[in-house]
Amino acid sequence: MLESVLVANRGEIARRVIATARRLGIRSVAVYSEADADLPFVREADEAVLIGPPPPAQSYLDAGAILAAARQTAAAAVHPGYGFLSENRAFAQQVEAAGLTWVGPTPEAIGQMGDKINARNLMHRAGVPVALGSTEPVTDASAALAEAERIGYPVMVKAAAGGGGIGMSAATGPEGLQTAFETARTRAERFFGSPAILLERFIERARHVEVQIMGLADGRVVALGERDCSVQRRHQKVAEETPSPGVGPQVRERLLAAGVRAGEAVGYRSAGTVEFLLDVRTQEFVFLEMNTRLQVEHPVTELVTGIDLVEQQFLVAAGEPVGFDPLGVAPEGHALEFRVYAEDPVRFLPSPGAITEWEQPAGPGIRVDAGYEAGNQVTPFYDPLLAKLCVYGGTRDEALGRAREAVAAFRVAGPKNNLPFHADLLVNEPFVSGDYDTSVVAGLRP
Amino acid sequence: MAEVRAEMVANVWKVVATEGDQVEDGDTLVILESMKMEIPVLAEEAGTLAKLHVAEGDVVQEGDLIATIS
Numbered sequence: 001m002l003e004s005v006l007v008a009n010r011g012e013i014a015r016r017v018i019a020t021a022r023r024l025g026i027r028s029v030a031v032y033s034e035a036d037a038d039l040p041f042v043r044e045a046d047e048a049v050l051i052g053p054p055p056p057a058q059s060y061l062d063a064g065a066i067l068a069a070a071r072q073t074a075a076a077a078v079h080p081g082y083g084f085l086s087e088n089r090a091f092a093q094q095v096e097a098a099g100l101t102w103v104g105p106t107p108e109a110i111g112q113m114g115d116k117i118n119a120r121n122l123m124h125r126a127g128v129p130v131a132l133g134s135t136e137p138v139t140d141a142s143a144a145l146a147e148a149e150r151i152g153y154p155v156m157v158k159a160a161a162g163g164g165g166i167g168m169s170a171a172t173g174p175e176g177l178q179t180a181f182e183t184a185r186t187r188a189e190r191f192f193g194s195p196a197i198l199l200e201r202f203i204e205r206a207r208h209v210e211v212q213i214m215g216l217a218d219g220r221v222v223a224l225g226e227r228d229c230s231v232q233r234r235h236q237k238v239a240e241e242t243p244s245p246g247v248g249p250q251v252r253e254r255l256l257a258a259g260v261r262a263g264e265a266v267g268y269r270s271a272g273t274v275e276f277l278l279d280v281r282t283q284e285f286v287f288l289e290m291n292t293r294l295q296v297e298h299p300v301t302e303l304v305t306g307i308d309l310v311e312q313q314f315l316v317a318a319g320e321p322v323g324f325d326p327l328g329v330a331p332e333g334h335a336l337e338f339r340v341y342a343e344d345p346v347r348f349l350p351s352p353g354a355i356t357e358w359e360q361p362a363g364p365g366i367r368v369d370a371g372y373e374a375g376n377q378v379t380p381f382y383d384p385l386l387a388k389l390c391v392y393g394g395t396r397d398e399a400l401g402r403a404r405e406a407v408a409a410f411r412v413a414g415p416k417n418n419l420p421f422h423a424d425l426l427v428n429e430p431f432v433s434g435d436y437d438t439s440v441v442a443g444l445r446p
Numbered sequence: 447m448a449e450v451r452a453e454m455v456a457n458v459w460k461v462v463a464t465e466g467d468q469v470e471d472g473d474t475l476v477i478l479e480s481m482k483m484e485i486p487v488l489a490e491e492a493g494t495l496a497k498l499h500v501a502e503g504d505v506v507q508e509g510d511l512i513a514t515i516s
Contacts, residue, residue: 350481
């Protein structure tokens with residue numbers, strides 16, 4: 001097993017990775033910016049290194065500073081968490097070149113999946129269904145118009161190097177396309193450093209369903225079930241669940257097989273997520289993208305499988321067999337995750353500030369992965385995720401009941417937060433019935 | 447005279463309007479950035495942009511004055 005690990009991340013995910021490291025006897029090293037000195041993850045790591053000022057470019061995105069911290073603390077491995085440098089091929093290469101173990105997929109797999117157009121083409125060749133769309137980057141507005149004509153409206157316009165829903169929008173005709181293209185291009189350049197744009201056929205009523213895969217040290221790729229992430233605002237996830245109430249046994253079998261094929265096509269190692277859009281009417285699904293890292297919503301999979309995904313990442317990184325039977329994964333029960341964001345619960349605008357009160361629910365079937373506690377400052381420099389409230393139940397109904405109680409019992413004072421939104425979601429008819437799609441939030445907050 | 451204030455702690459990412467501009471209700475004056483999100487600050491009435499109180503790169507606190515429209 002690994003002797004030590006530097007966690008190149010912050011907040012709840014750093015804390016969560018550190019917790020598993022501690023349980024396994026792996027020495028943990030946190031890195032933190034000046035803005036985060038008081039957060040729990042810094043205190044809970046065995047060692048912590050200040051790597052720079054608050055802006056991400058000068059701290060959590062500063063590969064040099066992070067590698068220097070790894071040298072200084074003689075860390076044996078780097079776990080990147082999600083976001084920041086987790087899907088940065090060059091960083092993964094630098095880590096390996098420095099003689100450290102990268103707790104993640106090969107840099108090649110990261111590179112192949114990072115460019116969404118390349119990933120689409122690769123998936124198509126591997127027999128994974130993809131939506132009708134661009135096979136090469138779209139670089140100007142007239143090319144975008146021609147491409148949209150070929151694909152047929154409505155189309156989705158997004159950054160080829162992007163993620164997180166940033167700059168993504170749908171167009172129903174040529175006028176809307178101009179705006180969508182300009183928005184996507186400016187955002188793509190600003191956030192991802194590349195203006196390449198991709199167009200895809202837009203699915204009107206879709207569920208966002210993703211497959212958790214794990215690439216083992218012996219080269220096999222296995223699927224650990226699916227997650228439904230259709231509850232989104234601004235194309236960003238707010239709540240997730242597994243199993244998906246919109247996926248029957250036959251579709252599930254095809255989905256999981258497609259997820260495994262996607263992983264095999266890039267020789268995938270470690271934990272990864274293959275995202276699909278499922279057309280509610282036709283029950284056909286298409287590849288959306290692959291996240292070559294641990295996913296934010298991985299706890300729901302852990303709750304129904306009993307598998308600690310971070311532990312498996314450590315084992316695979318060390319070249320060891322995983323701690324579960326790869327052929328005998330049988331999820332049981334139902335789990336949901338509610339992302340507690342520092343944002344107002346109506347317009348979803350960010351709300352940084354000092355946390356004066358923090359009281360989180362506990363009890364059977366309740367898991368809270370929190371990045372903050374009372375007395376902490378939520379700063380405007382990073383994403384608004386305060387905590388992930390995860391609930392488990394033997395059935396979906398039982399899990400929903402626990403979730404209602406847990407949301408009501410969760411008290412955060414200081415920054416505005418979206419717990420009231422989750423309370424509304426938990427009595428929303430489409431959500432409660434399970435018959436919902438990616439428009440569910442728009443229906444709740446017209 | 448109308449004052450436009452920041453709704454939250456944020457960084458001033460882009461100043462879109464210029465002092466002296468004639469603005470309409472709903473025009474974007476400044477774009478703030480907070481928690482990885484861009485937040486346009488809009489004119490809430492028509493008039494002349496008399497004064498811009500922020501520059502790109504500034505950090506504003508909740509309630510800080512961003513612009514004055516007369």
